[in-house]
Amino acid sequence: MEGARLQVMRALAGLCGVVAVFAGGCANEQEKKGHELYAHYCSHCHGESGRQNEGFNWSSMPDPKPKDLSNKSEMGTFKDQDIFNTVSRVMLDTSEEGGDEIGDDDFAVPTMPTFKYTLSEDEIWAIVGYVRTLHGMKLEFKVEERKAQLAEGLNAAQAKFEQAKQAYEAAEKKASEEAEKKSEALKKDVEVDESSYAGEQAAMAQAKKELDAAQVALNNFSMRPGKGVSIPRPDLTVAPAKSAAPLVELGKRLYENKYGCNGCHSINGEGGKVGPALDRAGFRLNGTWIYRWVKNPQAMNYETRMPALGLSDADAKAVTMYLGTLRAPKAEPPPTDKPAS
Ligand code: HEC
Ligand code: HEC
Structure with a gap:
């Protein structure tokens, strides 16, 4: 009995979007998709139920810490579209021609990543719908x-x-x-x-x-924006008359203040732990590989939790140059003769 009902449910779910009569079933399907995506892309920082200090990355992040998504009195003040806009921000053009400054982003918390360049709009709406349930509300936006x-x-x-x-x-x-x-x-x-x-x-x-x-x-x-996009081999050379130093310095600022890479990666023990520590990136990773990875991580590992953050070619080059300078010595084994304090 139970099994047959489940099969019918699945079949109905499969018809989502085609047969509007089963709209109720479709809403459930969207909610399930939203839950799965949230668990994969958000829960390490925001926690499975949206509460503070619940996600494994919460306490290692720089301030401000991820917002409490279960707090109805605060989250209730946001419209569906506001939440969507936060999760799907457009990265500013901070090149000289673009005219925006690093840090000009209205949201101004770079360690909350944008998923605009990673997920489809439909997927982001499913996530917003799920976020709504964390503070006891429902998505009203007509997707x-x-x-x-x-x-x-x-x-x-x-x-x-x-x-x-x-x-x-x-x-x-x-x-x-x-x-x-x-x-x-x-x-x-x-x-x-x-x-x-x-x-x-x-x-x-x-x-x-x-x-x-x-x-x-x-x-x-x-469709996901990065799908089928291949990243051409970058030119990572610096003109002989120029020094790489300003580019490295720019890369460091982009890393922290524009893309918030430090929300997920640590250097010298500072920063998040969703991704591996990058102290030794300059030894371990090849520049072309880093460039391609940061431009479109999903093209190299479809399931990775690292979002594509919309890096321009110039920004990707600067960040790659910066990571190339990270050459910390291998970690020492922990001292064994440390006196008890
Ligand atoms: C790397 C950690 C990290 C990840 C991953 C992350 N967030 Fe955030 N989130 C933050 C931080 C930090 C803030 C900013 C808190 C603040 O504004 O004080 C934030 C804020 C928010 C806010 C509040 C927006 C506002 O206007 O104040 C929402 C909503 C949100 N995140 C949703 C999500 C969703 C949905 C996902 C997954 C698709 C996600 N976040 C992934 C760190 C993260
Ligand atoms: C939401 C978290 C998150 C953010 C933000 C993020 N990363 Fe990552 N990153 C990861 C994860 C997780 C991995 C592990 C790779 C995998 O999933 O296969 C990774 C892997 C990497 C690697 C490969 C490391 C190795 O040792 O193999 C590099 C390099 C890297 N990220 C650089 C960056 C840079 C530069 C930025 C900012 C532009 C950034 N990441 C932003 C989560 C993140």
């Missing part, structure tokens, strides 16, 4: 509507692009017809005046950009 919006956005961008393309083609045709007429009249070759349709060309390029962005947004709703 399916959001997906429908993204699909509509793609359709609109597609239509806009088609229009821009037609306008460009018409303008180009007109310009070449004019050139042809002139050339017949003058009895010699006349070049097409490309500047006459430069505006249409620029508008088409812009529409194409928007179309690509709409496509990525829809893809990222149900």
